[in-house]
Amino acid sequence: MKGDSIRSWERYVWPLLAVVLLLLFWDAAVRWSGTHVFPSPGKVQRGLLELLQKGLFFQYVGDSLFRVASGYLLAAGLGIPAGLLLGWYPSAAYTANPAIQMMRPISPLAWIPLAVIWFGTGDAAAIFLIFLSSFFPIVVSTMTGVRNVPPMYRQAGRNFGLTSAALLRRVILPAILPQILVGLRIALGVAWLVIVAAEMLAVTSGLGYLVLDSRNAGQRYDLVVAGMLLIGVVGLMMDILMRRLERWKSVRWGFRYET
Amino acid sequence: MPERKAARAKLRINNLSMTFRRDGNAVDVLKGIDLEVREGEFVCILGPSGCGKSTLLNIAAGFLAPTSGEVWIDGELVSGPDPRRIFVFQERGVFPWLTVEGNIEFGLFKLSREERARRVAHYIKLVGLQGFEHSYPHELSGGMKQRLEVARALAVNPDMLFLDEPFGALDSITRLGMRSELLRIWELERKTILFVTHDIDESVQLADRVVVMTARPAQLRRIVEIDIPHPRDLSSPRYLELRDGILEEIGLAHKV
Numbered sequence: 001m002k003g004d005s006i007r008s009w010e011r012y013v014w015p016l017l018a019v020v021l022l023l024l025f026w027d028a029a030v031r032w033s034g035t036h037v038f039p040s041p042g043k044v045q046r047g048l049l050e051l052l053q054k055g056l057f058f059q060y061v062g063d064s065l066f067r068v069a070s071g072y073l074l075a076a077g078l079g080i081p082a083g084l085l086l087g088w089y090p091s092a093a094y095t096a097n098p099a100i101q102m103m104r105p106i107s108p109l110a111w112i113p114l115a116v117i118w119f120g121t122g123d124a125a126a127i128f129l130i131f132l133s134s135f136f137p138i139v140v141s142t143m144t145g146v147r148n149v150p151p152m153y154r155q156a157g158r159n160f161g162l163t164s165a166a167l168l169r170r171v172i173l174p175a176i177l178p179q180i181l182v183g184l185r186i187a188l189g190v191a192w193l194v195i196v197a198a199e200m201l202a203v204t205s206g207l208g209y210l211v212l213d214s215r216n217a218g219q220r221y222d223l224v225v226a227g228m229l230l231i232g233v234v235g236l237m238m239d240i241l242m243r244r245l246e247r248w249k250s251v252r253w254g255f256r257y258e259t
Numbered sequence: 260m261p262e263r264k265a266a267r268a269k270l271r272i273n274n275l276s277m278t279f280r281r282d283g284n285a286v287d288v289l290k291g292i293d294l295e296v297r298e299g300e301f302v303c304i305l306g307p308s309g310c311g312k313s314t315l316l317n318i319a320a321g322f323l324a325p326t327s328g329e330v331w332i333d334g335e336l337v338s339g340p341d342p343r344r345i346f347v348f349q350e351r352g353v354f355p356w357l358t359v360e361g362n363i364e365f366g367l368f369k370l371s372r373e374e375r376a377r378r379v380a381h382y383i384k385l386v387g388l389q390g391f392e393h394s395y396p397h398e399l400s401g402g403m404k405q406r407l408e409v410a411r412a413l414a415v416n417p418d419m420l421f422l423d424e425p426f427g428a429l430d431s432i433t434r435l436g437m438r439s440e441l442l443r444i445w446e447l448e449r450k451t452i453l454f455v456t457h458d459i460d461e462s463v464q465l466a467d468r469v470v471v472m473t474a475r476p477a478q479l480r481r482i483v484e485i486d487i488p489h490p491r492d493l494s495s496p497r498y499l500e501l502r503d504g505i506l507e508e509i510g511l512a513h514k515v
Contacts (some may be wrong), residue, residue: 152348155322160366160415161342170365174356253355253397 044229047222056210060227061234064195064206067123071130071198072191075186076184079138084168086139087135087146087176100139108133108194109209116201126198126206134187141183178246178254185242192235207231269419269451270296270319275328277314287476288314292328294470294479301445301452303462305505306472312455313423315477319453320346320421332419337495341368342366345412349428353408359383360392362407366415382410385444387397402433406440413448422454428459438464442489459509463502464491481508 022040030040039047051057108129112145119125149172157171199208207227214223246255277289288311296302300494317323319330321340330337332344340346345366353362363382367375383389386406396404405425412420426434442465445452456462462469469483483505487497 150351152352153354155340155346156348156352156354158322159320159340159342159346166368171354174354177356249395250356253395 019074019214021049028180037219037221039225043222044225047220047226048230051210051226053225060205060210061230063203065201065234067126067203067206068130068188068195068200070123070125070192071101071132072134074127074183075131075133075135075138075187075191078189079135080142080180083139083142083180084146086143088168088172093143093147101134104136104140109197112197112201121201122203124202125202126195129198129201130191130194137187137190138180138183141186142176142180145179145183146172146251148179149175160259174250178251181242181251181254183238188242191233192231192238195231207234267298268295269332270294270453271331272291272315272319273329273331273332275318275325277311277318277323288405289318289325290476290478292477292479296451296453299449299451301454301465301467302470303442303454303456303466303468304472305456305459305462306477307474307509308457308470310475311477312457312472316346316421316423316453316455320344322346322473329429342415343417344421345417346414346421346423347408347412347425348407348423348426351404351428353404353411358393358395359399360390362396362411363414365411378414382414385413385447386410386440400433401429402437405429405437409441409444410501413444413450417450419437419451419453422452424455424457427456434461439490441465451457459502459505460493463498463505464493469505471505483508 020191027041030038048057051060086096090252111132115128117124119128154167154177157167162170186234195206196208196211199206200212203209207230209229211224211231214220214227246252272292272294275289275292276287279286279288293314304312304315318325319332319337321337327343348456354365357365360379360383362377363379367378370378375488379392383392386409388403388406388410391399391403396407399407409425429437438461453467454462463485466485469485471480471483472478473480483501485501487495487501491498
């Protein structure tokens, strides 16, 4: 579209080549150093196959995705309306903003003790931590989105006789949709980042559990690295999916300056 | 055009003043404005940048409440925006998330589907956007976006239009074309138009009357009747005489 010189096959070939080179370098480094603790790519691959055979591969990925999805959707379901409210009523934002800005820099890790008191150990506590990690980015991006809607859009809406509810639905929401999407994408990244910490809470499945448990039980560093790689790959796929949403035609206008 | 002079008053502004409070200081923006606009008349409000003419337009459209004085339209006191009178911003007022069709249809939510489709088709044709029905604003040029905004305003069949320097962001060639477009549409639809500009030529080309404002706090300096029939010859002696009269009124030399 922009007339850049990258041909379509190059978009896939060069990144794949980079991954292959990294794997070769990794393999060579393990051989050269003669380490017995840090696994080679081949060992990690065998670890992944072992997980597949035991039926743990899809169970762990599924369990982690379930916890992240639950906490994240809860955060989006509450965060978007909260952000709309705070953006719409300046007095509400004025009142709540200092509290929000104070809560925001507290790492979800710091909430672990409280999460355990309130929800015990298990899925609920993990979901709560995921919720906390993504709630604030969603609220803040929605709120600033509403505040930054150009005043003339509201004026035009009111000029055509829209009620407040219609103005919110037909002007404010579509106007901030691109920014909400950006907030949702950032929040999903953070939620996935927090999964390892959330699964430290004595749940007995999931990719974060895999990483911690493999080290604790038997120093299986091949499985530690396998878990890390899986977290990375799933995170990458989620980001690709979220970026796909940005091409949706009713929000594309908001992203045209990005490349 | 003597028959239009007989038309009744559409808009009446009575002793209107506006004071803004900024950083604890009171800034007088408008002072004692009296103005009457007749039904179907095209009036330009001309003044230097920042003189408060946009504020005057925003008050007339009901977006701002004046500090004192009042605005009457059709014998009703203006107390808020109303779909019978549409405000046209510089082209940035179109909704970027809607297509050309979607934008024109925006204000028609009370009409039946058939009537909406009929009006959309009519106004797309009127402003010459055929073939762009499904385009988004960011795919259009500045002039096309401006025509789209005018079409969106006209589609709800208002009896008055407020235009706030609508062609200010366009290049001078497109701007000339847009002026004759607007005049053509005005001849067809006969809306009452209040048009704010800082461009002397623009005001003399378009208006029945030019309201010349002073610098802030804006007061009426003079009202100039432009008694040249459309289409106006921009090199006719009368055109130049009226334009130079306004130049002199504002205190500018005619040589650069």
